Structures are given as C-alpha cells and as structure tokens.
Amino acid sequence: MSTKCPLCGDSKSDDSLFCANCTEKLNSEYEVDVPTAESSEEHTDNIAPNSKDKTEETNQPTPEEEKRDKKPSQDELQGGDEASDQSEVEDDSHTAQPAIEERRKIVAAPSFDKKAWKRQREDKRTDSDKTLYQLSKEQKGNKTLAIVSIIIVLVLALAASLYIYNKNVKSANLERSAWETAQRTHTVDSYLTYMDAYPKGAFFDEAYSSINQLRSREEQAFENLKTSENTIEFTDFLERYPKSPFLRLVKSRLDSLVWQSSLKENTAEAYTHYIDQANSQVILGDYIGQAEKRYKMLNQATPIDGGDLELIRRTVDGFFIGASTLSQEQLSQHTEAVVARFNNSTNLPNTEVLSHLLIQASEANSNTVKLEADVAKLTYQRLGNDTYEVNVPVEKTFETYEGEINQIKGYIVHLKLSPTFKVYSYHETKPYPEAP
Numbered sequence: 275m276s277t278k279c280p281l282c283g284d285s286k287s288d289d290s291l292f293c294a295n296c297t298e299k300l301n302s303e304y305e306v307d308v309p310t311a312e313s314s315e316e317h318t319d320n321i322a323p324n325s326k327d328k329t330e331e332t333n334q335p336t337p338e339e340e341k342r343d344k345k346p347s348q349d350e351l352q353g354g355d356e357a358s359d360q361s362e363v364e365d366d367s368h369t370a371q372p373a374i375e376e377r378r379k380i381v382a383a384p385s386f387d388k389k390a391w392k393r394q395r396e397d398k399r400t401d402s403d404k405t406l407y408q409l410s411k412e413q414k415g416n417k418t419l420a421i422v423s424i425i426i427v428l429v430l431a432l433a434a435s436l437y438i439y440n441k442n443v444k445s446a447n448l449e450r451s452a453w454e455t456a457q458r459t460h461t462v463d464s465y466l467t468y469m470d471a472y473p474k475g476a477f478f479d480e481a482y483s484s485i486n487q488l489r490s491r492e493e494q495a496f497e498n499l500k501t502s503e504n505t506i507e508f509t510d511f512l513e514r515y516p517k518s519p520f521l522r523l524v525k526s527r528l529d530s531l532v533w534q535s536s537l538k539e540n541t542a543e544a545y546t547h548y549i550d551q552a553n554s555q556v557i558l559g560d561y562i563g564q565a566e567k568r569y570k571m572l573n574q575a576t577p578i579d580g581g582d583l584e585l586i587r588r589t590v591d592g593f594f595i596g597a598s599t600l601s602q603e604q605l606s607q608h609t610e611a612v613v614a615r616f617n618n619s620t621n622l623p624n625t626e627v628l629s630h631l632l633i634q635a636s637e638a639n640s641n642t643v644k645l646e647a648d649v650a651k652l653t654y655q656r657l658g659n660d661t662y663e664v665n666v667p668v669e670k671t672f673e674t675y676e677g678e679i680n681q682i683k684g685y686i687v688h689l690k691l692s693p694t695f696k697v698y699s700y701h702e703t704k705p706y707p708e709a710p
Contacts, residue, residue: 537684545569610698640672
C-alpha cells in the first residue's frame with residue numbers, strides 16, 4: 275500500500291487511507307467516519323470476489339517482468355562464472371525495482387471531488403448514518419406538520435359544530451324562548467309577534483288558536499261593559515286589552531261615567547280628580563272645560579271670614595227651605611222685595627218666585643220639586659260694593675204624578691246677597707243642558 279495520502283500527498287501510515295490531517299478534516303467537515311486500520315482490514319475482507327480477482331489481475335507482472343524477475347536455475351549457475359552470475363543477478367534486481375515502482379505510479383489514486391463525494395455520501399446515507407441534529411430537525415418538521423393538521427381538523431370540526439348548533443339547537447332554543455314570552459304576556463300582540471318571527475314555528479297553530487280565544491273573550495268583555503256603570507270594570511278592560519279595536523268606545527264610555535260621578539259629588543275635589551285623569555290620558559277628557567269651570571265656582575279663592583260665612587249659610591239655607599216647602603213666609607225672610615231670576619233682566623217680586631218654582635216643577639212633569647243645598651260646601655266672594663256672590667251645590671228631587679222620585683245632582687246655584695245678607699238675584703248651572 276502507498277505511504278502517501280491520496281488527498282494532500284503527505285506521508286501516512288501503511289494502515290490508514292488518509293493522513294491524520296485529512297482524516298480529521300473529513301470527520302469534522304463532512305461528518306463521516308473515515309475507517310481506521312482495523313476497519314480498513316475488515317473492509318478489505320468484505321470486498322467482493324470479483325473485485326479481489328481484478329486487483330490480483332491488475333498486480334500480476336507481465337512476461338518481460340517475469341523474465342527479469344526470474345532467478346537462474348541450478349544448471350545455469352553451475353555452467354557459468356559465479357562472480358559474473360552474481361553480478362548479473364544483482365543488476366537484474368536493481369533493474370526490476372524501478373519497473374515495479376513505475377507500475378505502482380501508473381495505478382495512482384484518482385483526483386478527489388469533494389462535492390461529488392459529499393452528494394454520494396448524502397444519497398447513500400441511511401437514518402442510522404444521519405446526525406442527531408438532522409434527525410431532530412426532521413422529527414421537529416414532522417411534529418409541526420402533525421400539529422398543523424390537527425389544528426385544521428379541530429377548526430373544521432368546531433365550525434361544523436357551530437353551524438349545527440346555530441341551525442338546530444340555538445334556533446330551537448330561541449323559538450322556545452319567544453313562545454314562552456308570548457305565553458307569559460298572553461296578549462294578541464305577543465302571539466302575533468311570535469307568529470311574525472316564526473311563520474313555520476312549532477307553536478304557530480297554538481298561537482293562532484290562543485289569539486282567537488283572546489279575541490272571543492275580549493268581545494264578550496266589551497258586551498258586558500255596555501250595561502255596566504262600574505268604572506273599575508272599564509279600567510280593567512283597558513289594562514287587559516290596551517290595543518283593543520273597542521278602545522275608543524270603552525274610553526268614551528269611561529269618560530262619561532267619571533264625569534257623571536264628578537257631577538254627583540259636585541265638589542271642587544271631584545272636578546280636580548277628573549281633570550287629573552284627563553291630563554294623564556286615562557280618560558278622553560271630553561268634559562274637561564266644564565270641570566275647570568265648575569272647579570273655579572266651588573273653590574274658595576278668597577279668605578273666609580267666620581262671621582260672614584255663618585250669616586251667608588243661614589240665608590242660603592232659609593232660601594232653599596222656603597223654596598222647597600213653597601212657604602212664602604220663609605222665602606220672604608231671606609229675599610229682597612225684588613229678585614232678578616236666571617241671570618236675566620227680569621225683576622220678579624219675591625211673591626212670584628214660588629210660582630216660577632211651580633212652573634219649573636210642571637216642566638219636569640213633577641207634582642213637587644225639592645231643592646237641597648249643601649251649604650257646608652258653598653263658596654263665596656265679597657265684591658267691591660259690600661255685596662256677596664255665593665256658589666252652592668244643589669240637588670233637585672222631583673216627585674212625578676205617578677209617585678216616582680227622580681233625583682238630579684250636579685246643579686250649582688249662584689246667589690247674590692245684599693250687604694244685609696238678603697238674596698236679590700239667583701240663577702243656576704245645570705248638570706246637562708236638558709236638565710229641568
């Protein structure tokens with residue numbers, strides 16, 4: 275074996291393929307294990323037979339070399355001069371040695387291509403030949419690819435689950451919630467809202483049936499109100515059916531009932547209550563103008579003098595007692611000689627006042643008429659000429675010729691009293707224009 279390194283030409287040991295420097299360089303830069311002397315022998319033993327034969331065939335000397343290398347036989351030695359023969363043998367040895375060296379030079383190592391050799395090593399390298407860095411890099415790449423694949427699968431599964439949830443579970447839950455809300459409210463509007471939102475809902479038919487039942491009950495409740503005078507029933511209907519088609523009729527009827535109740539009470543507080551309800555839109559307030567006017571009549575706007583109030587009450591009470599009993603004597607005690615009646619320019623002697631009361635009773639188709647004043651609720655105002663203007667709530671009772679009693683509340687009688695507390699004028703505000 276050559277003692278020179280085939281890569282750099284430096285000397286090497288007979289047992290190594292390369293010199294020490296080249297061996298270290300190959301091991302560090304190309305990450306290969308250059309065989310040592312022992313591994314070289316093993317490698318030689320593992321060479322295929324054909325390769326061995328070729329090696330032997332290549333190293334076999336030519337005929338001329340055999341002739342030169344052949345020693346003289348015994349007979350030739352005996353027949354010649356020993357000295358010359360010995361010299362010739364030595365010359366032949368010296369001649370054969372350069373020939374062998376020349377042959378060895380002819381079989382010199384080929385030039386070494388590092389890039390090609392590296393590519394060849396990379397192609398033939400198995401997993402066991404790869405470095406730990408390369409193996410870990412490949413494992414990391416495979417692990418990353420697996421993680422990405424798992425994430426994609428999970429995202430797709432999550433998207434599919436959300437789609438199924440929104441389409442089936444969530445939609446069903448929303449519909450169920452809307453239906454439960456409609457049932458709790460239990461109105462026509464609530465069921466219509468559900469039907470608009472879910473025209474093909476599972477409870478559509480049930481909602482339609484509920485609407486028909488509610489409308490049937492609403493119509494029956496409205497029929498009952500036609501003969502009712504209980505304002506509570508009307509307010510309850512409005513609360514239960516705030517968007518009823520009968521809403522206008524119910525409010526109108528309620529407005530009339532509240533006004534009649536105010537007239538019956540015929541006090542400043544009653545008219546204040548009516549005005550408040552009209553302003554809050556509980557009732558329509560068709561009579562709000564009259565309520566405000568009557569409130570001003572019955573509301574004491576000026577301070578009360580205790581002595582004046584007592585004298586005024588006595589005059590008013592005596593006047594209505596005389597008018598009710600048709601007692602000329604009692605009536606004359608509390609009226610001036612001439613009385614202007616019904617706020618007109620007609621001056622009537624107090625003796626004729628009773629006759630006009632009788633005419634009033636006859637117009638009411640009554641045998642008698644009774645005027646009952648609520649003197650405790652009268653109000654008064656002192657005028658500049660020391661006269662008094664008095665407003666007093668009055669209830670009239672008419673007894674018909676058939677013996678029936680007809681009571682009408684809501685009158686307000688307006689009296690004017692002289693400085694001596696005598697009635698010299700009176701007129702009345704009726705509860706309604708057709709009142710007697």
